[in-house]
Amino acid sequence: MDAKAWDERYAGTELVWSAEPNRFVAAETGDLPPGRALDLAAGEGRNSIWLAKQGWQVTAVDFSAAALAKGKLLADAQGASVEWITADLVTWTPKAEAYDLVLIAYLHLPEDEMQSVLAKAAHSLAPGGTFLLIGHDLANLTEGVGGPQDPSILHTPDKVSAALPGVNVTRAERVRRPVTVEGEPREAIDTLVRAVRA
Structure with a gap:
């Protein structure tokens, strides 16, 4: 989906996702x-706001201006200070060695772009900084539920780890996330990769 499609999805008054942080991000x-x-x-x-409320100085980047406008309203209502940047991650480059935490949650792109x-x-990680990715795993297609159904954009712990230069991967695994589908408890399978820059 392109930025326009996501803008349309986020244009409604209801949240597309939960207002709570992702369980793995919080943990x-x-x-x-x-x-x-x-x-x-x-x-x-949702993750930016939660981090800001924990004392982080947060920069949130997304190519959907509609999503970020919603985020700003939520942040303002909760007294959370976040810098919002509308940009396409495929072409946008963050400052080098500038961040103590870099988070990617549920971003799915063609392999070369990812x-x-x-x-x-x-x-963009500062020395000693932490990288965290959480996203839909390839195994979710056959063992889980929900998420993108295109295998070419799904993650595996090995593939994500191999694409991270100059960091020490400290955790790379598949994790299970409880979800409810039509009133029934199910599980989604995600890739979780955590790394630290030396």
Whole structure:
């Protein structure tokens, strides 16, 4: 989907996603000392807002202006300060070695574009900074539920890890996320990769 399609999806008054942070984002970043955070493909900003409320200085980037406008309204209502940038991650480059945390949650792109985004994300980490990706795993097609159905844009822990230059991968695995489908409990399968820049 392009930016216009996402703008249309986000144009309604209801949130497309939950207002709560992603469970894995909260679990994996909750023990980090707050610093400068970069949330790539931030959408409506649920993770950005949560991080800001934990004391982080957050920059949220997404190519959907409609999503970021919603995020700003939510942030303002909660007293959370976030810098919002409308940009396409395929062409936008963050500052090098500028962030103590770089987060990518549920960004799915063709492989060459995703590898470029991952490389830029790794280069934007400050020394000692943490990278975290959570996204729909390839195994979700056969063992899970929901998410994109195009295998070419789904993640695997190995593929994400291999595309991160100059970092030490500390966790790379498939994780299960409980979801409800038509009133029934199910599980989605995600890739989770956490890394630290030396």
